[in-house]
Amino acid sequence: MERDPFEIYESPHLKTPSLIVGWQTQDVGKLGSKVIDFLKEKLAGREIAEIKPLGFFSFGGVRFKEDLVQVPESKFWICEKNNLLLFKSDEPEFGHYKFLNALLNFAERHLQVKELYTLNGTISLAPHTNPRRVLTVFNQPEIKNRLKNYELEDMTWEGPPAISSYLLWVARRRGISGVSLWPEIPFYLGPREDPQAVKLTLSFLNRRFDLGLDLGGFDLEIKDQNEKIAQLRRENAEINQYINLLEKGHRLDEEGQLKLAQEVYELLGKEE
Amino acid sequence: MGIKLYKKPKLENPMMFVGWPGIGNIGLIAVNTLKSIVRAEEFGEIESWDFFYPRKVSIREGLLEYLEFPNNKFYYQRLEKKDLIFFVGEEQPTEGSRMYARGEKAYKMANLVLDVGLKFGCQRVYTSGACVSPIHHQMKPRVCAVMSSERIVKEVKKYRNTILMSEIEGRKEGEGVITGLNGLLLALAKKRGLESICLMGEIPDWLSGVSLPYPKASKSVLEVFAEILGIRMDLSFLDKMEGQIEEIIESFYSKFPHEMKEEYDQRKSVAQAKPGTVTIQAQIYIDDRFKKGGDEGGERPI
Numbered sequence: 001m002e003r004d005p006f007e008i009y010e011s012p013h014l015k016t017p018s019l020i021v022g023w024q025t026q027d028v029g030k031l032g033s034k035v036i037d038f039l040k041e042k043l044a045g046r047e048i049a050e051i052k053p054l055g056f057f058s059f060g061g062v063r064f065k066e067d068l069v070q071v072p073e074s075k076f077w078i079c080e081k082n083n084l085l086l087f088k089s090d091e092p093e094f095g096h097y098k099f100l101n102a103l104l105n106f107a108e109r110h111l112q113v114k115e116l117y118t119l120n121g122t123i124s125l126a127p128h129t130n131p132r133r134v135l136t137v138f139n140q141p142e143i144k145n146r147l148k149n150y151e152l153e154d155m156t157w158e159g160p161p162a163i164s165s166y167l168l169w170v171a172r173r174r175g176i177s178g179v180s181l182w183p184e185i186p187f188y189l190g191p192r193e194d195p196q197a198v199k200l201t202l203s204f205l206n207r208r209f210d211l212g213l214d215l216g217g218f219d220l221e222i223k224d225q226n227e228k229i230a231q232l233r234r235e236n237a238e239i240n241q242y243i244n245l246l247e248k249g250h251r252l253d254e255e256g257q258l259k260l261a262q263e264v265y266e267l268l269g270k271e272e
Numbered sequence: 273m274g275i276k277l278y279k280k281p282k283l284e285n286p287m288m289f290v291g292w293p294g295i296g297n298i299g300l301i302a303v304n305t306l307k308s309i310v311r312a313e314e315f316g317e318i319e320s321w322d323f324f325y326p327r328k329v330s331i332r333e334g335l336l337e338y339l340e341f342p343n344n345k346f347y348y349q350r351l352e353k354k355d356l357i358f359f360v361g362e363e364q365p366t367e368g369s370r371m372y373a374r375g376e377k378a379y380k381m382a383n384l385v386l387d388v389g390l391k392f393g394c395q396r397v398y399t400s401g402a403c404v405s406p407i408h409h410q411m412k413p414r415v416c417a418v419m420s421s422e423r424i425v426k427e428v429k430k431y432r433n434t435i436l437m438s439e440i441e442g443r444k445e446g447e448g449v450i451t452g453l454n455g456l457l458l459a460l461a462k463k464r465g466l467e468s469i470c471l472m473g474e475i476p477d478w479l480s481g482v483s484l485p486y487p488k489a490s491k492s493v494l495e496v497f498a499e500i501l502g503i504r505m506d507l508s509f510l511d512k513m514e515g516q517i518e519e520i521i522e523s524f525y526s527k528f529p530h531e532m533k534e535e536y537d538q539r540k541s542v543a544q545a546k547p548g549t550v551t552i553q554a555q556i557y558i559d560d561r562f563k564k565g566g567d568e569g570g571e572r573p574i
Contacts, residue, residue, distance in 0.1 A: 094367050096325055097321045097322055098322075136334050137331050137334060137335070137336050138334055138335055138336065139335075139336045141335065144334055144335065152334075153334075154333045154334030154335075155331050155334055156331060156332055156333060156334075157329070157330075157331045158328065158329070158330050158331070159328065159329065160327065160328065160329070161326050161328065161329030161339060162329075165329045165331070165336060165339070166325070166326060166329075166339065168336050169326075169329075169336060169339045172336070
């Protein structure tokens with residue numbers, strides 16, 4: 001029999017915890033990473049296991065980003081007090097089905113996880129001044145029904161699947177109910193961060209799991225980001241016009257989208 | 273990793289025909305067409321999720337409906353003279369961004385295909401693909417053969433319009449590589465005691481990197497299939513597709529400068545032993561829309 005590809009540092013006893021999964025590859029607005037990191041920090045998450053990378057990532061060299069070596073990671077943390085299991089990972093390059101099963105094998109066999117939440121940002125053509133919506137995908141009608149009072153919006157989509165949809169499908173085959181949260185992120189904030197989408201996602205989790213999190217810190221980040229963009233609008237008439245158009249519900253042509261995305265990317269990179 | 277059989281037909285020493293996508297989809301079109309002509313019936317599949325990333329998801333009003341994976345299906349038919357099993361795969365399992373099968377997954381899938389063949393008493397497997405050759409696109413493609421044992425050579429030599437790889441101009445040693453699942457299946461079949469034959473339709477070398485089907489070569493392979501099975505096949509329904517593809521290829525050819533055309537046209541009268549400069553130069557005249565990326569596949573001399 002093939003051995004499970006994970007390494008367990010600790011086997012804690014939780015009572016059917018919920019599993020929250022964030023992906024740090026193609027992480028639009030860094031939503032998955034930011035939410036998991038925040039929960040880890042505020043809920044005293046403790047690292048308990050990891051999925052070993054061999055067989056899922058190529059080791060023909062090493063990737064580096066902004067001069068720093070990037071090593072693929074797939075780690076589990078527990079937040080004992082809140083009965084949560086967190087998982088943050090790079091998306092595997094191959095062996096997806098095996099990887100997703102390894103994730104659920106650990107969660108189900110060792111911790112009896114019964115409910116799954118995945119975190120992803122989805123690109124929106126709406127401006128940053130609009131309120132965000134959280135689009136959702138459920139793998140069973142029952143969980144959809146359980147979460148009907150949470151102001152979530154149904155997603156409808158046909159096309160190439162994200163890894164979260166694949167995970168939901170694998171979970172359904174194993175009888176684990178799950179939902180993917182897809183908060184909208186304005187396209188020009190996608191390559192940087194969107195504190196408003198992060199806060200919205202955390203607000204949902206806060207309410208769902210009664211976490212008692214103080215999310216006030218995000219208001220400052222949101223205010224700061226909004227002010228910077230407002231300043232850019234005052235200084236750059238073209239950018240102001242693009243955002244005005246978005247606010248009136250118009251779509252920008254490709255050139256306009258690129259220009260706006262580039263200017264905001266540079267603006268928000270200055271203070272990072 | 274699973275095989276799912278919906279029914280267990282009673283078959284007597286069936287022959288197995290296997291098709292996957294590849295250069296010009298020559299093998300896939302040939303095997304799929306044969307399967308349709310004999311009206312083969314689906315009886316099983318290899319579960320896809322161990323091998324492929326899903327290609328489509330359907331989400332409606334917030335509910336995940338289904339994921340769609342490439343199909344890998346088995347079909348069967350009992351003909352008067354011979355029982356047949358078909359396996360048709362919509363993609364080759366691979367690792368990373370490669371286009372053609374390679375690695376552990378390919379090895380596993382090839383073995384699963386053979387598991388089903390052996391379960392039903394199969395003794396012989398045919399695969400089909402492309403033979404990249406320095407031929408002219410206006411010529412009728414020949415069928416090049418590689419087989420598992422000396423014992424079958426005599427039989428294969430009798431097939432019409434078919435030559436052994438060692439008989440191809442410039443390939444006296446008959447050495448080369450059959451990449452992807454066609455090659456792997458041939459090897460594993462031999463290892464597991466089955467006779468195996470790969471029938472490859474010729475495709476002009478300069479068209480091997482073009483993302484177009486090459487039904488002309490599939491037709492040549494199908495004619496050999498018909499001979500093997502002793503059946504008559506009306507392949508006229510492939511004429512329309514062949515005509516459309518010919519039109520596109522002729523449009524590339526019409527752009528060749530005069531001198532290059534002259535050199536290339538020699539291929540019609542003198543069999544070429546090796547690719548010439550025209551092989552490389554002709555790529556320039558292929559419309560970008562039809563150029564494909566990825567690694568090379570097909571069958572090439574060492």
